[in-house]
Amino acid sequence: MDRNIPERIRPAGSRHLNLSAWSLTIDEIIKTLNTDGERGLSQAEAADRLKRYGSNERVQERKVTFWGIFREEITEPLILLLLVVGIFYSVWGELRDTLTIFSVIVLLILSEIFTEYRAKRAVASLKKLSPPTTPVTRDGVYSEYLTSEIVQGDLLKLEVGGIVPADSRLVEAIDLEVNESSLTGE
Numbered sequence: 001m002d003r004n005i006p007e008r009i010r011p012a013g014s015r016h017l018n019l020s021a022w023s024l025t026i027d028e029i030i031k032t033l034n035t036d037g038e039r040g041l042s043q044a045e046a047a048d049r050l051k052r053y054g055s056n057e058r059v060q061e062r063k064v065t066f067w068g069i070f071r072e073e074i075t076e077p078l079i080l081l082l083l084v085v086g087i088f089y090s091v092w093g094e095l096r097d098t099l100t101i102f103s104v105i106v107l108l109i110l111s112e113i114f115t116e117y118r119a120k121r122a123v124a125s126l127k128k129l130s131p132p133t134t135p136v137t138r139d140g141v142y143s144e145y146l147t148s149e150i151v152q153g154d155l156l157k158l159e160v161g162g163i164v165p166a167d168s169r170l171v172e173a174i175d176l177e178v179n180e181s182s183l184t185g186e
Contacts, residue, residue, distance in 0.1 A: 008121070021033040026169070026171055029169055030076075032131060033152055033153035034153065035153035035155070037153075037171075038140070038141065039137065039138075039139060039140035040095065040136065040137035040138045040140065040153075040154060041138050041139075041151070041153050041154055041155075042138065042139050043138055043139055044060045046138055046149075046151050046153075048156065049149050049151035049152060049153065051074070051137070053151060053152065054149060054167050055148040055149065056148050056149070056150040056151070056165065057148045064117065064120040064121055064124060066113065066117065069116045069117050069120070070109070070111050070113055073109050073113055073116065075113045076112075078171060079105065079108065079109060082101065082104070082105045082108075082114075083105060085101060086101040086102050086105060089101055131146055131147070131148070132147040132163070132165065133145060133146055133147060134146075134150055134153065134156055134162075134164075134165045135156065135157040135159065136150065136154050136156055136157070137154075137155040137157065138154070138155075142157065147165040147166070150165055150166050155171075156168055
């Protein structure tokens, strides 16, 4: 654990800033993270922090499998409701209605599995094809780096349509607009 980072912004057992970092001034954060507010980190310091704290990656997603998607789809609320209705019809209804309900459920589940499987495989292929990069200033030079190579203290430059690649502190903004739909699900 880096002893230069004060306890109030260094979470126990973590390699990232915790939520109380928002209360510090920009100068305090720059001093605490031992970075240059104009030139950014040096290449050597960034490499050292990458080794020390690890890469900037989310937890790897589970592998896409037929049975995994089947389990997701069978637990959807609409499917569960249809299964309950099918069970009630099998007890109190006609056999023809019961068979119709269960055949609709099976067709719905199979089409959802097929569609979901293809979509998840396509997204996984795209992630492998084009790893995300982020504009970063290091040693006073503005350049693109793999998002996984971003470390604490890097100076990021967000551009129009860009995605925030890591926990960051905004230093300067002009006409900033944020689309939070991926966070809120709206």
